Amino acid sequence: MMASGDDDDPIIEEIDVYLAKSLAENLYLLQYPVRPSSMNYDDVNHLGAKIKPKQQRLELEMAMDTMSPNYCRSKGEQIALNVDGTSYDESNTYSVKMMDKQTFSSIQATTNTSRYAAAVFRKGELHVTPLTGILQMRPSFSYLDKADNKTREREAEKEGGDSSQDEAEEEAKAITVRFARPESEQARQRRIQSYEFLQKKHAEEPWVHLRYHGIKDSRSEHERQYLYCQSVDSSQNSELVKTPKEYLAMLMPPQAEEKVVQPTGPSNVLSMAQLRTLPLAEQVKTLMKNVKLMPFANLMGLLASGTDSTAVLRCIQQVALLVQGNWVVKSDVLYPKNTFSAHSGVPAEVLCRGRDFVMxxxxxxxxxxxxxxxxxxxxPPEDVKEFLEHVAVPRVNRGWEFLLPTDREFIKKHPDIAHRQNMLWMGIQSKLEKVFNFSKEDFMPKNSPQPDPVHISGEQRLKMAQDRAQANQSTLKKELAAKKVICKEEPMDTTPYLSNGSMNGDFDHANGNGAGPLDPSSSPELTDFVKKIFRKYFVLTLCEFKRLLGLHVASIPAGKVVVPSMSDHMLQNTILQNNCRQIHVPFPAQTTLAPDEQKVFCLWDSGEDSDKLRRVLFELFSKNYRIKRTMLQAKLSQEIGEVSKTDIDRMLKECCISASGQWYLRGTCPS
Structure with missing residues (x-):
């Protein structure tokens, strides 16, 4: 290239590129070559999904709209008759005697995906995740094979009389026994490469059944967060400092003439010299996996001198959690997926839940x-003891005491990280409460105040209390002044918001449930988050809201604290002050839902015409914890008038989930 070319092609913008690896082993790109992109399957009901991971073979089962004017009912019934016959059996492909579903089977578009990745762009940053596979989903016609088998069986039954005589004659013949010769290596290779052998081998791999989550589902939102590089710190210098010659050598390394023979030793032993040849993230992960519990200062002492502490902080948050100012390795790092306990054989998923509870x-x-x-x-006691031995020591008459003193110096120096870790623990706590069916208050010491999630000194506490008192006074003055203006300019509307006055107690009013003014610790960012999240989901339990808030806080870059640490009461007040209300759903006494899952909040006033429909729906759920579609249609006709099927379907999809012919508010369906 000529030197003057730089003037003709100037650099317009520089974009930082990050490599995200959280989904690198489980990310697939699905293509639908037989259907245009404008006609996607996002709104189609997915009935089932299963995969064979080794073969990268995926099957999706989707429902067909049998009420569509484009659906030929007679053809659908004929296909079901050919496939299943006239008998009613649980193994029938089409239980309703009509082709009401279709199956999509995958074909690998390419076997080498090392050159392909999925990228997302956010706030001037490009996050790239390598793809595990690229699969083309095409309709499967395996039901035709089943129909052919049915036809052959019927023909065989008709010819049964003649065949029985032939079989009797064959039984009278003498049987000659022959011994096969030893199989040669060439014959063995041909057999292994044969189509029948490969088909048999592929059939031996079991199917792994999956649960499908729609694109707007909260679980999908949770998984999409992993497409971003976790805990990215924009202050970290990630520029390429290699010379052109060194960079070329990295792209095309020279072929090694001889291999250096390493001295033999135990596979789990790694010297410090070997450790420092690894990337920084691998060094931190290896150290934490072996040590289990470590103060940050000790970790920096084990790494090479001159290592940037900011880079180490970014790495440590990917493999460890903060407990009393010290870093404890994450459970899924100690117990990877598809592994089992060496003591009892318990699966890794169960071990991780138990260890997270201990931490x-x-x-x-x-x-x-x-x-x-x-x-x-x-x-089992052996597994519990192993959890405790990682981070604690036994004390006489005191149980197991945490091994290290609280590292208050680290918390004081890095309050943003301490706050982010506290929010992560809140999310973990919500999941544990649901799995083990307990409440945080069950473990609080009696006659003692609840410990603060972040350890701060007495002087800091006093200053925070003084600041809060001053903020309370200023907020109260502003509200009193605003109320005077309202009383002078326009009268306050005291009309009940429900047609039936006796139902006024079924919801928490924004000003009638003791919420009061917003707590001074509430930030504008938290208020914006509440408005945005309820505009998206319309209905959320307190448990789900805290989980989404934890994800939001975890995605905020280090060094920027925008959401203060708040109690459940403060979070509820913030929700109720932003056009939302609480629905007192009458759950049965034997419900398995956790307390936070029984606190349901809804968006009451969004300024749209659909508010009227949702209010009728919420009124029904204030009387029953589950409803039928006919109940909703009758109530809408009585309160509003004729409502189109499309509007009802959209509202139910936004606010509810269906199970066993009943509709539940999102997050309240018992598992």
Missing amino acids: WRFTMERSVMRKEVTSVIKL
């Missing part, structure tokens, strides 16, 4: 009792 207990107090932990997580 969460240590975020609240210095000592825990082993019997108390075992009674909750119900794991």
Whole structure:
């Protein structure tokens, strides 16, 4: 290229590129070559999904709209008759005697996906995740094979009389026994490469059944967060400092003439010299996996001198969690997926839940009792002991005490990280409460105040209290002044918001449920988050809201604290002050839902015409925890008038989920 070319082609913008690896082993690109992109399957009901991971073979089962004017009912019934016959059986492909579903089967578009990745662009940053596979989904016609088999069976039954005589004659013949010769290596290779052998081998791999989540589902939102590089710190210098010659050598490394023979030793032993040859993230992960519990200062001492602490902080948050100012390795790092306990054979997923409960207990107090932990997580004593030995030591008459003192210096120096970790623990706590069916208050010491999630000094506490008192006074003055203006300019509307006055107690009013003015600790960012999240989901339980808030806080870059630490009461007040209300759903006494899952909040006033429809729906759920579609249609006709099927379907999809012919508010369906 000529030197003058730089003037003709100037650099307009520089974009930072980050490599996200959280989904690198599970990210597939699905293509639908037989259908245009404008006609996607996002709104189609997915009945089932299964995969064979080794073969990268995926099957999706989708419902067909049998009420569509384009659907030929006679053809659908004929296909079901050919496939299943006239008998009614649980193994029938089409249980309703009509072709009401279709199956899509995958074909690998390419076997080498090393050159392909999925990228997302956010706030001037490009986050790239490598693809595991690229699959083309095409309609499967396996039901035709089943219909052919049915036809052959019927023909065989008709010829049954003649065949029985032939079989009798064959039975009278003498049987000659022959011994096969030893199989040669060439014959063995041909057999292994044969189509029948490959088909048999592929059939041996079991199907792994999956659960499909729609594009707007909260679980999908949760998984999409992993497309971003976790805990990205924009202040970290990630520029390429290699010379052109060094960069070329990295792209095309020279072929090694001889291999250096490493001295033999145990596979789990790694010297410090070997450790420092690894990337920084791998160094931190290896150290934490072996040590289990470590203060940040000790970790920096084990790394090479001159290592940037900001880069280490970004790496440590990917493999460890903060407990009393010290870093504890994450459970899924110790117990990877598809592994089992060496003591009892318990799967890794169950081990991770139990260990997370133990670590969460240590975020609240210095000592825990082993019997108390075992009674909750119900794991074998050997596994519980292993969890405790990682981070604690036994004390006489005091149970197991946390191994290290609280690192207050780290918390004071990095309050943003401490706050983010506290929000992550809130999300973990919500999941544990649902799995083990307990409440945080069950473990609070009696006659003692609840410990603060972030350890701060007495002087800091006093200053925060003084600031809060001053803010309360200023907020109260503003509200009093605003109320005077309202009273002078326009009268306050005191009309009940429900047609039936007796129902006024079924919801928490924005000003009638004790919420009062917004707490001074509420930030504008939190208010914006509440408005945005309820505009998106319309209905959320307190448990789900806290989980989404934790994800939001975790995605905020380090060094920027925009959402203060708040109690559940403050969070509820913030929700109620932003055009939302609480629905007192009458759950049955034997419900399995956790307390936070029984607190349901809804968007009451969005300024749209659909508010009237949703209010009727919420009124029904204030009387029953589940409803039928006919109940909703009758209530809408009575309160509003004729409402189109499309509007009802859209509202139910936005606010509810269906199970066993009943509709539940989102997040309230018992599992």
